[in-house]
Amino acid sequence: MAPKKKYKPTTRLVHGPEHSAKWDFSHHVTPPLSSSTTYRLDSARRGARGFTEFGGPVSDFGETPVYIYDRLDEPTRSILEGELADVEGGECCATFASGMAAISGILSSILVPGDAMVAHPTLYGCTHSLFTNWYPSMGIEVERTNLNDLTALADAVTEKTRVLYFESPVNPTLELVDIEAVAEFCSEINAKRPPERRLLTVIDNTFATPFGQRPLEHGADIVVHSLTKNLGGFGTELGGAVICPKEFIGRLLLYRKDFGAILNAKGAWAILVYGLPTLALRIKRQQYTAGKVARWLTEQAAVESVTYPGLEDFPQYDLAQKQLRDFDGDFAPGNMIYFALDSAQVDPEKFVNYIARYAYSLTLAVSLGHTKTLIEMPASMTHSVYGEEAGRHVRLSIGLESPGDIMSDMADALEAVS
Numbered sequence: 001m002a003p004k005k006k007y008k009p010t011t012r013l014v015h016g017p018e019h020s021a022k023w024d025f026s027h028h029v030t031p032p033l034s035s036s037t038t039y040r041l042d043s044a045r046r047g048a049r050g051f052t053e054f055g056g057p058v059s060d061f062g063e064t065p066v067y068i069y070d071r072l073d074e075p076t077r078s079i080l081e082g083e084l085a086d087v088e089g090g091e092c093c094a095t096f097a098s099g100m101a102a103i104s105g106i107l108s109s110i111l112v113p114g115d116a117m118v119a120h121p122t123l124y125g126c127t128h129s130l131f132t133n134w135y136p137s138m139g140i141e142v143e144r145t146n147l148n149d150l151t152a153l154a155d156a157v158t159e160k161t162r163v164l165y166f167e168s169p170v171n172p173t174l175e176l177v178d179i180e181a182v183a184e185f186c187s188e189i190n191a192k193r194p195p196e197r198r199l200l201t202v203i204d205n206t207f208a209t210p211f212g213q214r215p216l217e218h219g220a221d222i223v224v225h226s227l228t229k230n231l232g233g234f235g236t237e238l239g240g241a242v243i244c245p246k247e248f249i250g251r252l253l254l255y256r257k258d259f260g261a262i263l264n265a266k267g268a269w270a271i272l273v274y275g276l277p278t279l280a281l282r283i284k285r286q287q288y289t290a291g292k293v294a295r296w297l298t299e300q301a302a303v304e305s306v307t308y309p310g311l312e313d314f315p316q317y318d319l320a321q322k323q324l325r326d327f328d329g330d331f332a333p334g335n336m337i338y339f340a341l342d343s344a345q346v347d348p349e350k351f352v353n354y355i356a357r358y359a360y361s362l363t364l365a366v367s368l369g370h371t372k373t374l375i376e377m378p379a380s381m382t383h384s385v386y387g388e389e390a391g392r393h394v395r396l397s398i399g400l401e402s403p404g405d406i407m408s409d410m411a412d413a414l415e416a417v418s
């Protein structure tokens with residue numbers, strides 16, 4: 001069989017590993033859905049091996065790993081982890097029960113009381129909550145600084161700082177962080193630090209997915225994902241993932257084993273069988289529609305501003321062109337749009353309520369990266385923890401509907417509430 005690396009990521013995501021020692025039977029076209037909480041052990045020695053080998057590297061080749069208990073390791077999840085590490089270009093991956101479990105898992109397995117972290121000001125609401133409501137009381141300081149301002153960043157980083165944390169594109173504003181600039185900043189700091197105290201960049205790549213951006217290629221150290229969104233793609237599974245260098249995987253798996261937030265095998269199977277193989281197809285179609293919808297929004301009198309990385313007036317258009325590239329090297333501005341209504345002309349809440357009641361092609365719901373177009377108001381919903389006024393901003397996650405239908409439903413809503 002030809003080596004898998006010869007093929008493009010789009011093809012690799014459809015076919016998965018060309019061989020896997022991770023399950024004991026090998027003639028399935030679709031990976032089997034394993035559903036066993038515990039594993040038969042041929043001998044006490046095998047049981048002991050399972051525990052001593054746990055946390056070590058697991059590959060598709062060589063010997064089948066010794067599975068002992070689902071919470072430690074499990075074949076379907078393990079194959080998904082191999083695929084995610086491969087497509088992000090990383091060494092290892094650990095999946096989790098949710099994106100938040102992945103984010104708290106990697107940070108809590110790196111940071112100890114007395115350490116500090118610098119995070120970009122705007123983040124997904126629950127990540128912001130983790131950093132404000134939990135870490136400080138656990139002895140981990142979290143400083144908030146614009147990571148695109150390297151002078152401010154230099155002031156914020158102290159000897160205690162171990163992690164720079166950000167999303168790019170940022171949820172919900174779609175602001176970008178220059179990953180290469182931040183990675184270069186870290187390299188300068190790290191030239192003066194011992195390797196075990198080096199400053200690490202952790203990026204949440206949920207919005208772009210590896211289809212649209214591979215942060216490790218730009219110098220980031222660790223990538224986190226909510227698999228619930230674009231990677232899962234169908235809105236049926238909650239999950240998260242961390243892609244990291246080998247040196248972090250043992251402690252991360254130990255953390256996952258003991259804190260217990262594993263991705264269930266059925267969820268892993270659905271993401272592996274439906275989510276990943278359709279990733280490129282879905283996002284290409286969604287961003288084609290997003291481009292049309294974003295341009296249409298700019299033409300509406302009641303719309304004050306439209307933020308979409310594919311629009312030429314996007315404030316960081318050059319950076320978007322550099323960072324957001326798909327597997328073929330084409331520009332990948334994504335499927336998310338953030339826009340503001342002119343509240344003198346339209347009450348944003350009335351607009352959204354009208355959509356909730358009458359629109360067929362848009363659904364008022366949080367989350368994103370679904371087959372269905374989802375609309376929400378971040379200030380009062382996903383980002384309400386920031387405690388800002390409800391505001392004029394609306395977030396759109398474009399689905400797989402016909403673009404004309406989405407525009408027509410929004411046009412009806414604008415007309416009805418103007």
Ligand SMILES: Cc1ncc(COP(=O)(O)O)c(C=O)c1O
Binds near residue numbers: 098204228
């Ligand atoms: C950017 C981002 N990161 C992380 C998460 C958390 O993911 P989950 O809901 O799977 O825990 C979300 C959820 O909306 C998100 O938008």
